[in-house]
Amino acid sequence: MFAPLQKAQHHFENACAGAGYTLDLLLRAAGKLVFLGRKRREALDQLSLCMLGSLSVVFITSLFTGMIVSLQTGQVLRDFGQENSLGYIVTLGMCREMGPVFTCLALAGLVGSTYAAEIGTMKVSEEVDALEVMSIDPVYYLVMPRLLALGIAAVALTIYANVIGTVGGALVARANFDVDLTIFIKNGRDALKLKDVYGGLLKSFIFGMTIGTVACAQGLRAEGGPAGVGRATLHSVVISFMLILVFDYLLTWIIW
């Protein structure tokens, strides 16, 4: 067969095998949730690592996201004398879209890459094999607590990001467009429906689980020493970024 075609076929087969493995891993990890009681300490440790390690990055990304949205839309709205609508746009934008997406992109870079590197290193140094030989299922021991922690952390950090982003947007609206803070808050509160908040948080949870599954799957499939761990980490971040955006579109379409 023509060499580039053969190469493309090989890549396609690999991608399909990887997708199948990742989906299977998610289902197996979900099945292990019945043993959560025995792994609650590890899950809590992972949760605190996710949260504490991401607070500062999420603070900065969400603050500036809210400020940028406010600045950009404010300049257009000013032409129509609609600056007071900024509260509506910023709050809704943060809760529906910016909060979940930017928080989870940050988590994919911060936590997903850590998981892929950590589990990948364990795989190439035979620690995962050692668990299997001791009849300890790596999905139960390594994947399930991390997945759950990342799902919960994504939701909690999104709430935090929504608040910080809205505050950032309000500050810019006040400073640049002379919008009264009480009007900004009132407009935001009026615009926001329960579905907007829950829809955004549901997105976050799904993104968090996606990042965790992809990262753990890449780690568990790592081979070929340190270079293999590097590849697993890179693939984890790239695949997570793409899936977050694809799922974001689909979920937005389904929820709203």
Place this chain on the structure above:
Amino acid sequence: MNRTDPPPPEASEAPISYRPMLSEAAIELCDLTKDLGGRPVLDGVNLAILKGETMSVIGGSGAGKSVTLKHIVGLMKPDRGVVKVNGTDISGGTPGALQEARRKIGFCFQGSALLNSLSVFENVALPLREHETVDDREIRRRVEEKLALVGLADAGQKLPAEISGGMKKRVGLARAIIRNPEIILYDEPTAGLDPVMGTAINDLILDMQKKLGVTSVLVTHDMTSAFRVSNRIAMLVKGRIVKLGTPEEFRASTDPLVQQFIFGESEGPLTRPGA
């Protein structure tokens, strides 16, 4: 079986072709075949390892030694053939059969494979915490007993990154024997160690056989180690067993393959182009 005891006469015959399995075999490999990346790594291996004996599997790099060990513990599935542990087929059997077989096996990895996030104590205690309903006091007692057995009574609180390669191997051994297995598998137990530490590890392997009466399988290319600890030695070349016998038989062998390997000569049938 003492290491100086002669093996049963029928077990010391050359096993190149298929042999009927022995009833007292702890591990049986029948026609074990495995290809990796299109290359045959195991090519119809037949081997019976008797209960209580120490068997060394020797051979050059890429001969299929570690792959053989991984089949015995179910980390790899054969393309063809059967692996039996205490008479139970684990290669084509149920997951329950594999679990049960693993319960009876301790595995010492070449790189120790200790979990770096856990202390030495927690590494050794891990199988107990995950599989047995024993209280913390009992776990402490058993872990300290095994650490003392491998000469590391004081190292419990250290992390794997804080101890030497030889100590890691001993911690790996303590973890492998924590649930009193019937079979211990060693993957290159002396690789990367200085001669003194290598001898200490060999003595530990002998100790395990003497004190615990376990069946041991070593994969090694260290002939000093193989001669020192084995009741029998099997030589793997290109995925096939070419010679099986006692250490004395290996020393006395005039087979050029065996001669080249045990004396580490660069010229010979093992290194001949196309060999």
